[in-house]
Each structure stands twice: as C-alpha cells, then as structure tokens.
Amino acid sequence: MGNLFQQRTGGGTGSREIKVWVREWLALDDEVTVLVTELQCHEPGCPPVETVMALLRQGQPTEQMKIRLPMAEVTREDVARAWARQVSQGGSA
Numbered sequence: 001m002g003n004l005f006q007q008r009t010g011g012g013t014g015s016r017e018i019k020v021w022v023r024e025w026l027a028l029d030d031e032v033t034v035l036v037t038e039l040q041c042h043e044p045g046c047p048p049v050e051t052v053m054a055l056l057r058q059g060q061p062t063e064q065m066k067i068r069l070p071m072a073e074v075t076r077e078d079v080a081r082a083w084a085r086q087v088s089q090g091g092s093a
Helices: 015-026 076-088
Strands: 033-040 049-056 063-067
Touching: 015 033, 015 049, 015 076, 063 076
Parallel strands: none
Antiparallel strands: 033 049, 049 063
C-alpha cells in the first residue's frame, strides 16, 4: 500500500489548484471547507486512483464529487464538468 501522506514531487496538478478551481466554479465563500484527496480504489470497474473533492458546510451534509483521474492529471475543465453534472442532477453544490 502506498503512502497516502507522501509529498508530491514534479509537475502536475495539486490539491491547492483544485481547491481554488472548486471555489471559483461554485462561488464558495470562506465558510465552506473544500477538501481534495487522491484515493486508491479496489472495487470492480473503478479506476486504480481517483481524485475526490468534498464540500463541508456547517449544519449540512457533506457533498462529494469524484473525478476518475489521478490528481496530477485533473484539469480545471474536469472540475467544472464534475460539479456541473452534480448541480444538473439536483445536487446543491
């Protein structure tokens, strides 16, 4: 099992960029906590690594969105598409 807390080296997208993109896309204020992590998936049909974004708001259920790519490959457009789907499917994001 890999080290989930290992510092990323080299190029590619990191959690800070993705958090900024989520905040911009959803016009979130500072009261909302945005979490971004990369998880290994061992379920059938699941990619080996995916990027998971979560929104935490006081007194509300956590909202979560997954992008089926490693964090280093996620683009601003991937983030926009993922949250646009969530909103169009009735999610509040």
